[in-house]
Amino acid sequence: MEILIPAILTVITAATPLLYAALGELVAEKSGVLNLGVEGMILLGAVCGFAAVYLTGSAAAGIFAGLAGGMALSVVFGVLVLGFQASQVATGLALTIFGIGLSALLGQELVGVAYQGLPKISLPLLSKIPALGPLLFRHDFLVYGSFAMAFAVYWFLARSRAGLVLRAVGDSHDAAHAMGYPVVRIRFAAVLFGGGMAGLAGAYLSLAYSPLWIENMSAGRGWIALALVVFATWRPWRVFIGAYLFGGITILQLHAQVLGVGVPAQVMSMLPYLATIAVLVLISRDRNKIKLNAPACIGKPFHPAA
């Protein structure tokens, strides 16, 4: 029981960056743009966030810089893909490679710098509740933010008029265009949002999860976020479940190893992937519903009929 609360806290920290990045990518994909550059944007967010804290000492500046860093890289993607109609897959891959290199270049002076991590914000009264208090109400700003964003993205896509328009653009850009919606502008906004969220995921990595800057520190989390969006069949709550499931089983298998369960370490390492895929496939096995949720125009370039 004593182990449980710290273990769950670790799960939350492991899931938060995945949640940010996946929610951002979800919105971009819902608008019909597949951005494979998540990993690169995360890294740029991580280095910008850490640099800002290093230069100003302010955690708020770090979070903002992370957001801005991810967004800046997504501007490059947006211009190439939406402006020049470059291939989304190729540009996204290039963006990841570019992000890895650029973040390494920018972060040269930051290697070996220590930071104590984002301050924890204990909500008054609520954080005093036994068990639930430390579990839910003693986190840093970005963890609260990730809960809020999960709800906001859900509300936006499912309940708001703007979300409806965005989904329309993703499902049929020609129809949306014919109705007079600015397809390219809407997609650009979605791409920017995706970049900003990936940037926040990066800022969380370098400011809270493991507060330091090292090249390539995201270690593939961008790709996991991308996979989560697909396996969650483009639904925000399933993205949330997927991120927590993946984070949870990663931590669970580490604990199981320390306890000495006689399962080979390689199998343990596979568990988070296997379990997440299995659960998400099971809850979304209805093929028609997948078709309904999947943005029909994803990855397709938009040529407005003159």
Next chain:
Amino acid sequence: MKHQNLFRAAAQAAVGAVVGLSLGLTAISASAAEVDNVGFVYVGPVGDHGWTYAHDVARKKLERELGVKTTYVENVPEGADAERVIRQLAASGSDIIFTTSFGYMDPTLKIAKQFPDVRFEHATGYKRAYNVSTYSARFYEGRAVLGTIAGMMSKSGKAGYIASFPIPEVVRGINAFTLAMRKVNPNAEVRVIWVNSWFDPGKEGDAAKALIDQGIDVITQHTDSPAPLQVAQERGVYAFGQASDMRTFAPDAQLTAVVNNWGDYYVERVKALQNDSWRSQDTWDGIGPGMVRIAPYGDAVPAKVRAVADVIAQNIANGAVHPFAGPFKSGDGKHSVKRGEVLDDETLLGMNWYVEGVQGGQ
């Protein structure tokens, strides 16, 4: 800068091929005693603060002490890419090339055959040729010192070991650490946690948290990032640095670190090339020749512990003590080493079983 160098290398290689081989060959043999350029191939980024970082510290020392020019290429994947990079370095006038990862073994030998006048030094491999040497460090000697300190500092008698992959290099380190720890505290246990990665700061930190949550108060690691040390610092337990002194990340928590010191070896080998005494050889050095170093102790280490650790390090250095001297046996009882016996290098190089006291091996 290095990318520029690569471009230039490619251009030079192309021009060289057109202008004619004979010209190039005379140029190289004429400068045998004069080292114009030293090439380095790295598997990771120079900013990893671990394995590649340590090699790059050594490269800078080489530049500083001998005034030779060096070229490095980082993040080179093991395999076909490595072959291309090594060829470019060889073709663009490197007189000696250090390839610093195990997976560069076959590419290094292949290129060495094509460039008989260039010398190659391959880290952690076992295949040599007349122009290819191999070198590695006996890190397990350093880990034995860490184990000694852990045994004296741990109140719970349980140490956590964050490990990457179950290969002999890692298994050997776990065993050396455990044997040394149990010499000090016969009931000590080492809990191994595999993260299946050399480098994943988030996961390494999570592993440290899981260990601490289960009552472990000393952590060591065979992964490259300083994240576990940061967690140790935050949670108030002890930890050891990996590959380089990581004190800045854990000023109170780091007891010491095993430091990879390749610099002396690099200087020695390039000097040998300069005065024409370079020969193909195999080097596996430890604390004695200084290839493995113990970083300055943290403030938390009491004088008594420092004294014992110093003696162990000295005895290992001068050969009086071997970390794998019997008596000890494996956890499954299949292997046992009697009093007076010492495991030979061949057994150590292929080690794939765990000594008693290791939990979570396999």
